[in-house]
Amino acid sequence: MKITDITLTPIAFPDPPLLNSAGVHEPWALRTIVEVRTDDGLLGLGETYGDLGHLDRLRAVVPGLLGLDVYALNAMHRSVADALGGAVGADRHGLTGDVTPAGTVDRVYSPFEVACLDIQGRAAGVPVSDLLGGAVRDRVPYSAYLFYKWAGHPGAEPDEWGAALDADGIVAQARTLIDRHGFGSIKLKGGVFPPEQEIEAVHALRAAFPGVPLRLDPNAAWTTETSLRVADELAGVLEYLEDPTPTIAGMAEVAARSPMPLATNMCVVAFEHLPESVARDAVQVLLSDHHYWGGLSRSRNLAAICDTFGIGLSMHSNSHLGISLAGMTHLAAATPNLNYACDTHYPWNAADDVVLSGALSFVDGAVPVPTGPGLGVELDRDALARLAENYRTCGITTRDDTGYMRRVEPGFEKRLPRW
Numbered sequence: 001m002k003i004t005d006i007t008l009t010p011i012a013f014p015d016p017p018l019l020n021s022a023g024v025h026e027p028w029a030l031r032t033i034v035e036v037r038t039d040d041g042l043l044g045l046g047e048t049y050g051d052l053g054h055l056d057r058l059r060a061v062v063p064g065l066l067g068l069d070v071y072a073l074n075a076m077h078r079s080v081a082d083a084l085g086g087a088v089g090a091d092r093h094g095l096t097g098d099v100t101p102a103g104t105v106d107r108v109y110s111p112f113e114v115a116c117l118d119i120q121g122r123a124a125g126v127p128v129s130d131l132l133g134g135a136v137r138d139r140v141p142y143s144a145y146l147f148y149k150w151a152g153h154p155g156a157e158p159d160e161w162g163a164a165l166d167a168d169g170i171v172a173q174a175r176t177l178i179d180r181h182g183f184g185s186i187k188l189k190g191g192v193f194p195p196e197q198e199i200e201a202v203h204a205l206r207a208a209f210p211g212v213p214l215r216l217d218p219n220a221a222w223t224t225e226t227s228l229r230v231a232d233e234l235a236g237v238l239e240y241l242e243d244p245t246p247t248i249a250g251m252a253e254v255a256a257r258s259p260m261p262l263a264t265n266m267c268v269v270a271f272e273h274l275p276e277s278v279a280r281d282a283v284q285v286l287l288s289d290h291h292y293w294g295g296l297s298r299s300r301n302l303a304a305i306c307d308t309f310g311i312g313l314s315m316h317s318n319s320h321l322g323i324s325l326a327g328m329t330h331l332a333a334a335t336p337n338l339n340y341a342c343d344t345h346y347p348w349n350a351a352d353d354v355v356l357s358g359a360l361s362f363v364d365g366a367v368p369v370p371t372g373p374g375l376g377v378e379l380d381r382d383a384l385a386r387l388a389e390n391y392r393t394c395g396i397t398t399r400d401d402t403g404y405m406r407r408v409e410p411g412f413e414k415r416l417p418r419w
């Protein structure tokens with residue numbers, strides 16, 4: 001089954017003004033939809049970042065992939081590495097740490113690997129989870145991913161979610177997400193307000209949702225001292241504290257005295273970061289993400305490393321649509337040691353999905369693992385055309401949370417740590 005054609009379609013879909021330590025989400029989120037076709041007429045799908053630099057790198061590797069067999073994943077990885085020639089992608093799409101040349105290869109390779117696994121599954125008549133070793137669960141739990149947010153984008157009408165700028169707003173947002181989707185655990189994106197306010201919000205969540213596992217993620221907004229103070233105040237309340245402070249060294253310092261496990265999707269984001277992190281016991285829970293850990297198979301390698309070193313495994317997300325959610329769900333289903341509910345931004349963006357509805361849904365806070373061949377999702381061609389037109393007209397080519405925030409608050413600085 002040789003690859004005969006690859007189509008890359010950059011898309012944009014509406015995104016609410018979600019706040020984080022870097023700034024605020026712009027009105028449009030970008031992705032790239034990857035379609036891989038074979039000589040026997042099969043089609044496989046992938047989804048990845050849409051930032052222009054990444055899109056250019058995707059385009060640059062396509063010629064080397066044409067003609068390869070969809071089973072030749074090692075050759076594909078090699079071909080991507082050769083075509084990139086050591087290039088490093090500057091990461092502007094959101095708080096996922098330092099990008100290295102090897103990490104850049106993994107980011108660019110990922111959507112092609114997913115598309116080839118989709119094709120392999122379709123050819124064999126089995127779901128992608130079977131290709132990854134077989135599902136060990138038939139439903140994948142996700143967490144309610146809460147964000148401080150404005151009522152709407154500046155100059156626009158309030159959106160359906162309304163404002164969440166204090167503890168009451170955060171509890172109300174959690175209630176909406178849990179009522180709609182049944183989530184059984186909660187993650188709060190922090191790093192937006194001084195730590196005291198975010199501690200208050202976590203306590204309010206604990207009071208409103210007793211027994212529900214809680215996480216807080218300030219995306220490296222705190223010094224090590226502040227991190228330890230917050231950790232002490234939230235001892236027994238959080239299941240883990242995510243990226244309180246920058247760097248492996250900083251995380252190790254906090255981890256040595258923290259009463260709860262520390263998690264990351266910022267200081268360990270490529271295989272070459274693992275030896276130091278393991279040696280210093282900087283991170284007790286790793287957030288995997290097939291979009292930058294090199295696709296689904298290499299994410300399973302990561303899971304094996306975590307298993308070996310006794311590191312817990314969770315899953316990270318950025319703004320995404322259904323092809324990504326399908327990939328995340330197959331991977332989580334086939335990863336025995338993925339023992340935390342996964343993150344997903346999907347509820348914030350699902351209204352504008354690019355796949356036909358029906359294949360993916362949240363039932364009691366979990367996505368039932370698709371059982372159809374491949375990823376189990378089909379492209380909605382009308383939606384793809386609409387979202388591609390959004391991309392052409394929205395005026396955004398690279399995610400820039402900080403620049404957008406500065407237009408509203410000219411003095412805003414992305415300073416990590418800030419408190």
Ligand SMILES: O=C([O-])[C@@H](O)[C@@H](O)[C@H](O)[C@@H](O)C(=O)[O-]
Nearest residue numbers: 020094095096217265317319
């Ligand atoms: O979407 C966001 O604003 C998040 O802050 C995202 O960019 C992060 O990468 C992410 O979700 C995280 O867990 O750090």
Ligand SMILES: [Mg+2]
Nearest residue numbers: 217242243265
């Ligand atoms: Mg995080």
